[in-house]
Amino acid sequence: MHAGDAANILTTDYWAGVEYADHTLYRPVTIATYALQHAVHGPDPAPYHVVNVLLHALVTLLLGWLVRDLFRNDAMAVIAATLFAVHPVHVEAVAGVVGRAEILALGGTLLATLAWFRAGSGHPRAWSAVAVAAYAVGAGSKETGVLAPAVILATEVLLPARRRLLPSRRPAGRRPPSGRPRDVLAVLTFAGFLAVGAAYLALRGAAVSGRSINAAMAALSTGERMLASLRILGENVGLLFVPTSLSADYPASSVAGGGVADPATLAGIV
Numbered sequence: 001m002h003a004g005d006a007a008n009i010l011t012t013d014y015w016a017g018v019e020y021a022d023h024t025l026y027r028p029v030t031i032a033t034y035a036l037q038h039a040v041h042g043p044d045p046a047p048y049h050v051v052n053v054l055l056h057a058l059v060t061l062l063l064g065w066l067v068r069d070l071f072r073n074d075a076m077a078v079i080a081a082t083l084f085a086v087h088p089v090h091v092e093a094v095a096g097v098v099g100r101a102e103i104l105a106l107g108g109t110l111l112a113t114l115a116w117f118r119a120g121s122g123h124p125r126a127w128s129a130v131a132v133a134a135y136a137v138g139a140g141s142k143e144t145g146v147l148a149p150a151v152i153l154a155t156e157v158l159l160p161a162r163r164r165l166l167p168s169r170r171p172a173g174r175r176p177p178s179g180r181p182r183d184v185l186a187v188l189t190f191a192g193f194l195a196v197g198a199a200y201l202a203l204r205g206a207a208v209s210g211r212s213i214n215a216a217m218a219a220l221s222t223g224e225r226m227l228a229s230l231r232i233l234g235e236n237v238g239l240l241f242v243p244t245s246l247s248a249d250y251p252a253s254s255v256a257g258g259g260v261a262d263p264a265t266l267a268g269i270v
Contacts, residue, residue, distance in 0.1 A: 005035055013208045026204040029140035030101040048097045055103045056094045060085040062110040069117055070159055088243040096248065105145035108138020112148045113155060116189065124185050132192035139200045146200065149193045227265055234267030 009028045015021035033051070041047045064081030068074055084090070093099035115131035138145030217225050239246065259265065 006032070009035065010203060011207055023210050024208045025143070026200075026207050027101050027140065027142055028203075029137055030104055030142065033100065033104070034097075045097065048100075049095070052094050052097060052100055052103065055100065055107065056085070056090065059103055059107040059110060062107060062114060066110055066114045066117075069114065070155070087240070088246060089239050091246070092248055101142040102144075104141035105138045105143075108134045108136075108141060108145050109148040109151055112138060113152050116152050117155075119185060119189070120182065124182075128185055128189045128192070131189055132196060135193055136196045136200075139196060146197060149190065149197075227259060227262075230268030231262055231265040232268070234264035234269075237267060238264065 009031050013023045014025035014027045014031065015023055034048070037048060037051065060081050063084050064077045067080045068077035071077070093102040111134035112131045115127045115134060119125075119127035119131065121127075135145075135148045138148050217228065220228060260269075
């Protein structure tokens with residue numbers, strides 16, 4: 001991959017060059033991984049699948065590490081990582097090469113969250129830089145990665161301070177930042193998130209064109225789209241507990257629901 005290729009990846013949408021495709025997607029990091037692999041081994045599909053599996057393994061380790069740090073429980077971390085590693089719902093993202101965007105976006109979000117909390121256990125500046133860099137990777141991999149700062153804030157609010165890192169887990173000789181230095185570091189880290197987000201939106205705005213061609217949503221009114229989104233959320237949560245109706249490509253008919261009274265919609269609201 002040459003410098004010109006990198007510039008092209010940054011300035012074009014995800015499906016650039018494909019006539020009948022959704023040109024509102026912008027995922028330069030994901031495309032860059034494909035380009036690098038193609039430069040090494042060409043179009044042979046096997047290595048792409050191997051990389052997906054390795055990335056899934058890495059994300060699994062990140063999840064286990066984050067759970068251990070947040071809940072201070074090794075057994076919980078092992079259980080959570082094991083369930084994540086083998087859960088059937090992840091087959092679509094791992095087995096399909098195109099699912100790499102999902103893996104990278106989640107990996108970036110997990111690493112950004114982990115680094116945010118690790119910044120309080122020693123090497124605060126280094127971990128802060130890792131958090132911002134991980135956010136850039138996640139956001140550049142898939143649109144859902146943009147929400148990493150929201151995930152961090154939600155974690156801060158929902159988890160009490162006593163569940164974070166114990167002093168005994170901090171590296172010897174290292175004291176975490178406290179008081180004003182800690183607050184300044186937090187502000188600077190979120191300023192980094194904002195800078196990355198602004199750069200992402202600017203690059204995305206210049207690269208994408210047209211409107212989304214999501215046929216399933218196109219025929220729905222705004223209210224119906226909101227209900228459909230809640231219904232899809234409810235169904236996705238349900239698949240985490242009962243993964244019996246999985247599909248690599250869910251039909252458009254699965255979007256339409258029975259309104260507010262639909263069980264899946266109610267689950268999404270809750």
